[in-house]
Amino acid sequence: MRIITGNDLKTGAVIWWTGRDWSLHVEDAADVGEQGEAILTAEDGARRVNGGYIIDAVETGKGPRPAHIKDRIRALGPTVRPDLTLKPADPASGDWVI
Incomplete structure (x- = not known):
């Protein structure tokens, strides 16, 4: 499985391509398969993402999980204090799509 991540141009937040x-x-990330480069080129050209790149991921019961630790930290937040991580079920976490 391959997914796309990058940063939002306005806020700098880590974002994930949903399809x-x-x-x-x-x-919410979608498997981009072999179309990843084309999607990334289009999104970069439309100036919707900064520093986007394709990563390997593993499908789990809770959705995709980045294969590399660097991207797991980008996805789940700090490794030291679990109370600072982004919790999708938490209404205060800004549960909205960019």
Whole structure:
């Protein structure tokens, strides 16, 4: 499985490609397969994402999980204090799609 991540141009937030737009939550990420480069080129050209790149991920019961630790930290937040992580079920977390 391959997914796309990058940063929102306005806020700098980590975002994930859902198959039609961007989300703050890795659980919403869609498998881009071999179309990843084409999607990334189009999204970069439309200036909707900064520093986008394709990563390997593993499908879990809770959605995709980045294969590399660097991207898991980008997806789930700080590794030191679990109370600072982004919780999609938390209404205060800004549960909205970019």
